[in-house]
Amino acid sequence: MSEFANPPASGDGDSGFGPSVRRIVASLTDSDWRRLGGCMFAAVLVALMTGTSGNAQHLTAGVTGSLFRPRIVFFLLIGLALWAVMTAWTRYRDDIRDGLAPARKVQAEVTGNRWVQYGGFVAVLLLAILIPPQLSVFWQQVLVSQIGVFVLLTIGLNVVVGFAGLLDLGYIAFYAIGAYTAAYFTGYPDNKRGHISPLPVHPPFHVNPFFVFPLAVIACLIAGLLLGAPTLRLRGDYLAIVTLGFGEIVRIVINNSESVTNGPRGAFGIPHFSIDVWKLKYHWTLDLMPYWYLLVAIIAIVFVLFRQLENSRVGRAWTAIREDEVAAAATGIPTLKYKLMAFAIGASTSGLAGVIFASEVGFVAPDNFVLINSLLVLVYVIFGGMGSLPGAVAGASFLIWLPNKLRDLVAPQDRFIYFGALLVVMMIFRPQGVFPSRRRAREIGLAEAGSGGADAMAAPGGAL
Amino acid sequence: MTAPPVEEIDAVSGVDDPVVQVSHLTLRFGGVTSLSDVSLAVARGEILAVIGPNGAGKTSLFNCLTGVYVGEKGTISFLPRPGEQVPLAGRKPHRITQLGLARTFQNIRLFNALTAIENVKIGVESRQRTGPIGAMLRLPRTRREDRASDARASELLEFVGLRAQANRLAAALSYGEQRRLEIARALATQPALLLLDEPAAGTNPAEKADLERLIRRINTEMGLSVLLIEHDMRLVMSVAARVAVLNFGKLIAAGTPAEVQRNPAVIEAYLGAADPEEGESDAAPG
Amino acid sequence: MCFTHSFWQLTISGLSDGFLYALIALGYTLVYGVLQLINFAHSEVFMSGGFGGLFAVQAVVDSNKTPHGVASVMYVLLGVLVGALVGGAVAFVLERVAYRPLRRRNAPKLAFLISAIGASLFLVNIAGKEFGRLAIPMPNLYTNGNVFSVFGAQVQTNFVVIAIAAALMLIFLDRLVAKTRLGQGIRAVAQDADTASLMGVNIDRVISQTFVIGGLLGGAAGFLFGMVFNVQYNMGFTPGVKAFTAAVLGGIGNIRGAVLGGLLLGVVENLGVSCVQSAWRDVIAFGILVLVLLFRPTGLLGERLGRSA
Secondary structure: OHHHHOOOOOOHHHOOHHHHHHHHHHHOOHHHHHHHHHHHHHHHHHHHHOOOOOOOOOOOHHHHHHHOOOHHHHHHHHHHHHHHHHHHHHHHHHHHHHHHHHHHHHHHHHHHOHHHHHHHHHHHHHHHHHOHHHOOHHHHHHHHHHHHHHHHHHHHHHHHHHHOOOOOOOOHHHHHHHHHHHHHHOOOOOOOOOOOOOOOOOOOOOOOHHHHHHHHHHHHHHHHHHHHHHHOOOOHHHHHHHHHHHHHHHHHHHHHOHHHHOHHHOEOOOOOOEEEEOOEEEEOOOOHHHHHHHHHHHHHHHHHHHHHHHOOHHHHHHHHHHHOHHHHHHOOOOHHHHHHHHHHHHHHHHHHHHHHHHHHHOOEOHHHHOHHHHHHHHHHHHHHOOOOHHHHHHHHHHHHHHHHHOOOOOOHHHHHHHHHHHHHHHHHHOOOOOOOOHHHHHHHHHHHOOOOOOOOOOOOOOOO | OOOOOOOOOOOOOOOOOEEEEEEEEEEEEOOEEEEEEEEEEEEOOOEEEEEOOOOOOHHHHHHHHOOOOOOOEEEEEEEEEOOEEEEOOOOOHHHHHHHOEEEOOOOOOOOOOOEHHHHHHHHHHOOOOOOHHHHHHOOHHHHHHHHHHHHHHHHHHHHHOOHHHOOOEHHHOOHHHHHHHHHHHHHOOOOOEEEEEOOOOOOOHHHHHHHHHHHHHHHHOOOOEEEEEOOOHHHHHHHOOEEEEEEOOEEEEEEOHHHHHHOHHHHHHHHHOOOOOOOOOOOOOO | OOOHHHHHHHHHHHHHHHHHHHHHHHHHHHHHHHHOOOOOOHHHHHHHHHHHHHHHHHHHOOOOOOOOOHHHHHHHHHHHHHHHHHHHHHHHHHHHHHHHHHHHOOOOHHHHHHHHHHHHHHHHHHHHHHHOOOOEOOOOOOOOOEEEEEOOEEEEHHHHHHHHHHHHHHHHHHHHHHHOHHHHHHHHHHHOHHHHHHOOOOHHHHHHHHHHHHHHHHHHHHHHHHHHOOEOOOOOHHHHHHHHHHHHHHOOOOHHHHHHHHHHHHHHHHHHHOOOOHHHHHHHHHHHHHHHHHHOOOOOOOOOOOOOO
16 A cells, blocks of 8 residues: 555656556465465366366377367466466455454344244245246256255264264265165065065065164164264264275175175065055055155254254263364263264164155165265255254255256266365364354364364363 | 472371362373372362472373373372262363363463354253254254253353353453353363363463352352462462472372461572562572 | 294285385374374375376387387386385475365364365265275286295295385485484474474475475385286276275374385284185274374374374
């Protein structure tokens, strides 16, 4: 600003484009130059990501086609523009923040208001009921088999990662357990009457998959406790790897136990839901909307239950454990028990989703439960906001909708490129997620200022 | 350096109704002996202060009591009620807290992203029975316990003088307020014995006076026994009924504050060792 | 026992795998030592070395003629060097892009792990996009035959090449950590980063160099792996997890431990696989991982970490 107060004394040569540029360049700090390098690098990466693909025969086709072409200039210019915006932001950030502060306050008061939250919930519910029937079959398909199921998974993982701060990379294993439990119990005790069971093994009794829910929950609870009891004492990063290993072990075991699970071929013929109890009769069929409504109902119920959980002593205990495990234990919280609780609740939710998936599609196979799906759910949780239930719903919905919307531009398997980059970018610029829970945003802010751990990753040390 | 005549330092007998009894506790880390054959007892309803130069083993003693460390030798007995004796060795910290032994930390460990009242509620809730199912369904018992937790937490904040700060973030409180909040949180777990680890460290004289009053009120109004680590001798002299002195992991003196002040071994420990608590002319007794 | 029949043969192949695991494990253990962080994306550093070496070798070797003698040695050397350099470069960029910004702002530990996962996802899939998703064999650099036999087991050229290359790299690393200033820096930061910085050690540079060293070794391992098997966009995942298991088995942060863990894991895995179907091969490694973390998380030789605050 001082150059305006004291304009240089010399003549024409000091005004105009050149000298202004020179002045700006001179005012750049080291971190500005670093940022420029970062933006240029990012521009090259994006050019690569959006460029042509290569293959085994033409290994360099992708790189040369993406980078050694005129299009690279376009990307570099975008990178430069981004850098300019970012640099301006760091210069004027405080001014902008101060300017926005009153608006932020209003926003916080409004969204914190209970009635607003109830209203929002009802509004979303109404939209979820009224809009889908108007959509095309393609989008209905996306809603039911992707969004619905994955939103439920995301909410469940949010309890584990977001509320309790435990990084579970094998989450999809519980999904598998739920699905295969559905496959199992919808089989028939014997083959005499010519019924074909989805699995080679026969259950003690036969139920419709609608009534498998409690059985799947129990199976997942047991599995969650078995996995969690020995491993939840571990440091956070070790826990992550162990759960990853567990997820893979489950998949490999399912894949190789042909006599029990039908191996890689998977289980066929899982019936649709149907209720035939007393006066209540309803059968689900291939029709998508009934499944969608069932999903919406289940998600709504789970959402409310978990919301109550979050605001209860259990939620507070989880926050305490995340913040400072030593202090939490000293305040009488049995940390292992609460971690197990989160783990088990997350596992059961995953199992629920598995049952719905199995019944809706009618077919499950080990390929549905690969590691990448665990990571996908994690991406949704992180993007939406760890510990934020609305964030989980919104984040999952958005990140599933987007690749489907862009399906003509981006090949489906390429979306992981973007998701991977998204995770890194989010951790650097917005770790609290897009729709953070207030508590979480506070925690991260405080952790960065040096107080508190903000998660259960730090080693639960003994001494002070 | 002439060794004082070796006499049995007795911090145990004369205590008819101990709330905690430490017998021959020894703690070693690799080559360092943090505690060496330490025996002491805290009488029910008394305030016992543990003093000693830095590195004497005071916090190690606390850590043994609260289950963070396990001593190589010796026993610790906790008597939450007269006649009810519970060995503490090998128990997990949260179990010990639930048995009735609460502590504060030397370098304040609050849940910074939570409000003051939430911090205290966590302490209160450690005694409640609501589980995940009750929480999810908001059963009547859960709602009752929630209200009770709110009420009790408010009471405790009032007791320590933080009523007005109830909804402020713990991180936003002043240092003295944070210390009091940590004490409130510890009190919320309904302890029989409260361990205070240097509660006056880093506080100004006004805050120290408040703390003095608070500790006395905890003892007289709430009937709690208090075991206190402190460097501030004025505070120690004014609240403690008895004082135990540690040096290099050994108990070198025990008795009333006046007796300890005159004890030659204690004087030597403080004047002989470089005391970093300079500026506090009352740091060296006598 | 099921493996006694071909014990020595299995042990030889186990050692061969083991050397590769050891090289990759060192990357994990070195980074863990200075940052207390599992570099989840290290498996992609390994993969990039494989592709780097592949490009180098494809450029100079005529796939119709299998070279021999000195030419073979030269080509292997070239592949190892280029693979190592590419691995080191990727590791360097990885540290700068995915970890350093987080360190700058004191991010909670969970953020590092998530960023690592993101980086890994990104690298795997961009490799898949650029190079296709099929396995790509390397041109033969030598004829793989039986060189000599030990206790009745045949030792092949592949084993000799891997063993010699790995041994040389391990010796180099050992000298580096023990004798050089850089090695001292790494050990200092691993023990106590704050004190090290007070003593004048440039933490940022040491961390960056640690990543690079790990990347050099991992990249070289990637080339060797690709030379013996194939190069593929997702070749990093399984060896990565196994190498991590090896690092933990030996004691995370402990260099000798990583080597011991790698060799041990390779041998146990090969012996074990002869007892069960080969489909269960990976379960053995995962199983060992789970068991070690549950019953002896400090590993065989013990952890050597910097103290966490």
